[in-house]
Amino acid sequence: MPAAASSPAAQTVGLLLADSRLPSGGHVSSSGLEPALMGGLSRSQVLDYMLVRARTAALTDAACAVVVRHALIQQTDPAAALTRAERAWAARTPSGAARQIAAELGRGLLRLAKSLWPDGPSFRLLEASTGRTAPSRPAVMGAVAAHAGVGAEELVRLVIYDDAAAAAAALLKLDPGDPAEAMSLVLDACASVEAQVPGVAGLTAPDDMPASSAPQMEDWIERHANTTRRLFRA
Numbered sequence: 001m002p003a004a005a006s007s008p009a010a011q012t013v014g015l016l017l018a019d020s021r022l023p024s025g026g027h028v029s030s031s032g033l034e035p036a037l038m039g040g041l042s043r044s045q046v047l048d049y050m051l052v053r054a055r056t057a058a059l060t061d062a063a064c065a066v067v068v069r070h071a072l073i074q075q076t077d078p079a080a081a082l083t084r085a086e087r088a089w090a091a092r093t094p095s096g097a098a099r100q101i102a103a104e105l106g107r108g109l110l111r112l113a114k115s116l117w118p119d120g121p122s123f124r125l126l127e128a129s130t131g132r133t134a135p136s137r138p139a140v141m142g143a144v145a146a147h148a149g150v151g152a153e154e155l156v157r158l159v160i161y162d163d164a165a166a167a168a169a170a171l172l173k174l175d176p177g178d179p180a181e182a183m184s185l186v187l188d189a190c191a192s193v194e195a196q197v198p199g200v201a202g203l204t205a206p207d208d209m210p211a212s213s214a215p216q217m218e219d220w221i222e223r224h225a226n227t228t229r230r231l232f233r234a
Contacts, residue, residue: 029101030170030232031163032057032217035224039216043175049217050167050189054160056212057093059193061102061138062159063200063209064089066152068142070204072122081206082129086139088206095218097225101234105137113144122147152201157190164189170232 033041036049064085071081093099114123122143126135135143138159145155168182203209221234 027169028232029105029166029234030174031167032098032221032234033167033170034174034230034232035220035234036217037174038224038227038230039220043177046167046171047185047188050164050185051192052214053167053217054164054189054193056214057098057217058160058163058189059196059200059210059212060089060092061136061163062156063203064136064138065142065145065155065159066201066203067206067209068126068139069146069150069152069155072125072143072146074204078125079129082126082139084206085142085209086130086136088209089136089138092209092211092213094213094215095221097221097234098218099136100225102136102138103134106140107134109137109140109144110135113140113147117147120147153197156197156200160193161186161190173231 031053033046033049041049067085067088068082071078071085074081090099093102110123110126113120117123120143126139126143129135130139141155141159141162144150145152145158150158164186168186171177171182171185172179200210224230224234
């Protein structure tokens with residue numbers, strides 16, 4: 001499916017979703033940066049970390065969001081398609097702790113979306129497809145994009161930006177420095193995958209979602225889940 005351009009209203013929704021002040025609970029996540037720093041990552045390696053994160057976990061999340069958006073817009077057995085998308089995303093996210101925080105973040109974002117659009121059919125379908133399990137944050141972002149008319153390419157960029165911005169915001173708390181430098185890291189991370197945006201935006205099948213992973217990152221997140229001396233959930 002070609003990536004349609006977003007309307008001005010949809011672009012406004014995209015900007016709101018990218019705002020760190022959005023009351024959806026995203027502040028509890030460092031996009032894995034706190035576990036990495038606790039695991040021995042140095043401040044000088046944070047950019048490398050964010051570049052790897054953008055090309056692996058964030059790109060997989062973006063693909064999941066796009067596939068969910070497509071399923072809801074096409075309305076061809078969307079419930080089954082949504083279930084397959086979540087399962088494909090879970091299979092590409094080996095860390096159970098990472099999946100758990102994604103579900104917690106998804107629950108918060110879904111709660112906000114339902115308060116804004118109480119009658120949104122996309123959100124009812126998403127909840128029905130996951131049963132008692134909370135949908136992941138990327139799946140909810142896909143549902144929001146489908147409901148609000150956010151284009152596929154804009155959605156990919158939004159998911160990648162959201163992940164990088166969470167890491168940058170966490171860095172300023174964990175190892176305070178120049179906010180402009182932190183934002184520069186976000187821009188570099190986003191730019192590093194710009195060439196892949198059109199391809200990811202055109203995905204329609206769960207099986208085609210990228211499956212790149214970073215085992216060291218996942219190990220840090222798993223270890224982090226078992227410590228009580230932390231500022232972030234992951």
